[in-house]
Amino acid sequence: MSTVAANPFGSPADLHRVLADLRRQSPVVEVALPTGSTGWVVTRYEDAQRALGDPRLAKMTSAGGFSYRDMIPEDVARAVGRHMLALNPPDHTRLRRLVSGAFTARRVAALRPRIEELAEELLDGIAGADEVDLIDRFAFPLPIQVICELLGVPAEDQADFRRWTDAIVTGPMNPAGLPPALIAIVGYIRTLLAAKREQPADDLLSALIAVHEQGDRLTDDELVSMVYLFLIAGHETTVNLIGNGMLLLLAEPARWARVVAQPELLPGTIEEVLRYxxxxxNASFRTATEPVELGGQIIPEGALVLVALLSANRDADRFAEPDRLDLDRPAIPNLAFGHGIHYCLGAPLARLEGQIAFGALARRFPDLRLAVPPEEIGWRSSLLLRGLSALPVRPRG
Ligand code: HEM
Structure with missing residues (x-):
């Protein structure tokens, strides 16, 4: 008989120590969640990979123990719950196929000059400053501008976005903020779609509207949901790649100096930041559709499952010296972009944005320094994401 362990995700500063204890002592364990329900946390690499590839651990929008679904209008709940990451085959397969062409390595590589231009513009804006928050001025606006341009969304609504997406990703920790943010973002997407219908352009939103209008391949809710998923998945994560990565690189000035001197290290650096x-x-929640044996435990039918990607990527059975950031580490695939049918659709875009962001910072600000000691930099509280609240830096050293 298992007992329910304490919520391991309560203290972001302590997270890696708590996860290391779980990997050692109870790698598949039922824990109390801040949502009030319980979930099974999977912390070792091999178990995590198996869990993500197991169709019996499926997406179930009705499960999850979140009370917010009762707190928002029915149509809003439907409009945020019909995207590919919330669905199983065959719906998942159909929705993913509709947009996968926009995210091939070749299509994404063609975005490079525009992303470089956006990065340079943002860096122009901080060049004269003594001290800035790099999240606020660079890591946040760059990915949102990229995803907005890809979709065809006017970028002037960034401040609203930031408020809504912040409330959404921290939602499980702070359920009161979630309903108004969901209602607002769905309203915003509907207005946007109406405007695009009036004035189609050469962008992903217009292409999706055309698919929607041609037949039965994309329902109304699925269209709104798809845009919702891109807006959330397409930038909150990339903000953290840039933010977490820059903290790690700047925490040791010699490490930053190396990246400045050897730009060829960038692709490997991105992979190591993603791993470390x-x-x-945690991957988005799965639900056991039948009892599933994993790591010697039986996860009962109906139980919620959290696959701890961050933990799996520090598993010593997979990675030598996992707690050391090693920019020269030989490339072994890790789980930062997930695994299986929901493997991140935007991975080529995220990698490209990361390389452009780090590369542009290194070229423009070789003397960049943290403005406070690294241990004073705080993590946002979230059940799903891992990112900084702010990253104060001095651009000119
Ligand atoms: C460094 C940045 C990123 C990371 C670490 C990341 C990570 C992930 C992970 C772990 C998943 C799987 C979640 C699960 O199985 O529960 C996922 C799915 C997804 N990501 Fe990303 N992502 C990033 C950037 C992006 C970008 C830039 C886009 C889009 C433009 C994007 C779009 C998606 C989509 C659409 C899915 C759902 C795929 C499906 O259900 O088939 N991501 N991402």
Whole structure:
């Protein structure tokens, strides 16, 4: 008989120590969640990979123990619950196929010049400053501008977005903020779609509207949900790749000096940052559709499952010296972008944005320094993501 363990995700500063204890002592364990329900946390690499590939651990929008669904209008609940990450095959397969062409390595590579231009513009804006918050001025606006341009969304609504997406990703920790944010973002997406219908352009939103209008391949809710997923998945994560990565690189000035001197290290640096302090703490919740044996435990039917990606990527059975950030680490795939049918659709775009962001910072600000000691930099509280609240830096050293 298992007993329910304490919520391991309560203290972001302590997270890696808590996860290391779980990997050692109870790698598959039922824990209390801040949502009031319980969930099974999977912390070792091999178990995590198996869990993500197991169709018996499926997406179930009705499960999850979140009370917010009762607190928002029915149509809003439907409009945020019909995207590919919330669904199983065959709906998942159909929705993913509709947009996968926009995210091939070739299509994404074509975005490079525009992303570089956006990065340069943002860095122009901080060049004269003594001290800035790099999250606020760079890590946050760059990915949102990229995803907005890809979709065809006017970027002037960034401040609203930031408020809504913040409330949404911290939702499980702070359920009161979630309903108004969901209602607002769905209203916003509907207005946006109406405007695009009036004035179609050469962008992903217009392409999706055309698919929607041509036949039965995309319902109304699925269209709104798809845009919702891109807006959330497409930037909150990449903000953290840039933020977490820059903290790690600047925490040791010699490390930053190396990246400045050897830009060829960037692709490997991105992979190591993704492994060591990836943007996604836990994969989105799965539910056991039947009893599932994992790591010697039986996860009962109906139980919620959290696959701890951040923990799996520090598993010593998979990675030598996992708690050391090693920019020269030989490339072994990790789970930062997930695994299986929901493997991140935006991975090529995220990697490209990361390389452009780190590269542009290194070129423009070789003397960049943290403005406070690294241990004073705080993590946001979230059940799903891993990211900083702020990253104060001095651009000119
Ligand atoms: C460093 C940045 C990123 C990281 C670490 C990341 C990570 C992930 C992970 C772990 C998943 C799987 C979640 C699960 O199985 O529960 C996922 C799915 C997804 N990501 Fe990303 N992501 C990033 C950036 C992006 C970007 C830039 C986009 C889009 C433009 C994007 C779009 C998606 C979509 C659409 C899915 C759902 C795929 C499906 O259900 O088939 N992501 N991402």
């Amino acid at each position: 302090e990836g943007p996604v703490q």
